[in-house]
């Protein structure tokens with residue numbers, strides 16, 4: 001960390017799958033950088049693709065007005081992984097292009113807003129000598145080193161509303177309703193929305209479940225005069241050999257076979273990533289953005305902003321890269337839900 005420096009020229013990119021709150025983070029970085037530190041903000045297009053192709057534009061304070069509540073990202077995004085080996089290719093390597101363009105654009109620092117893949121790339125760029133600051137975003141909430149990523153709260157709100165709506169139709173038809181939510185290999189969205197929406201069964205990749213236990217539980221509920229059940233599943237419970245159908249479809253088929261109960265499935269999909277961020281995500285993204293600008297001013301590079309016990313802190317990217325934050329089997333929320341009779345299929 002160094003003495004506060006004003007007037008730096010900072011690049012910002014958003015990479016990986018989008019999520020609600022990206023524009024709030026861009027605004028948080030930009031307004032703090034421009035208003036407090038007199039810096040220049042350069043918006044890089046489409047994640048690392050923009051660094052490779054040198055596609056960028058200056059963002060003025062005016063450009064940052066009115067974007068707080070907007071979903072998506074005004075910069076665009078991509079899943080470009082510049083360090084992925086390109087065996088046999090003759091052209092200049094992508095990391096080298098990024099380094100050269102960083103110099104040509106006259107950047108003092110590059111802010112990388114993204115999930116695990118993006119933060120790993122950010123760390124590799126830091127090792128190549130670039131000044132980098134990371135901001136953790138993803139609906140999956142699976143970034144190691146932070147209590148929360150922005151995007152997660154909005155996704156949980158959307159998934160919870162969907163579960164609430166399934167309750168009434170499940171009740172009318174006395175059905176088993178299976179709802180599949182996103183989360184990649186983590187069960188955070190399923191756990192939170194499952195608890196918030198009163199799911200009877202919650203299945204997450206971190207807890208090995210059996211179809212038979214789920215079926216037993218559902219049959220018992222039916223016999224206890226509970227006419228319908230809600231089963232919340234994370235997309236990551238999908239087994240390797242189920243390529244052709246979703247986790248919800250394959251579980252639905254098994255439950256029908258094992259219980260004979262009327263069963264339907266819903267795959268919530270990209271709705272969880274779209275639209276305006278929740279107030280909590282707007283606040284978190286803004287706090288992260290402002291803290292990132294403060295770190296740049298202090299020349300505190302090679303780190304990611306993070307939330308720890310409701311305080312904004314920074315964590316070295318070297319510690320974050322390559323790790324995942326998954327639900328622990330003994331997470332207090334899992335235990336509490338089990339104590340209340342929720343099944344995790346075990």
Ligand code: F6P
Nearest residue numbers: 017115138139140182183184273
């Ligand atoms: O990481 C966010 C996420 O939405 C995951 O929950 C999901 O598995 C994945 O991205 C979908 O990725 P894509 O946008 O490439 O289809």
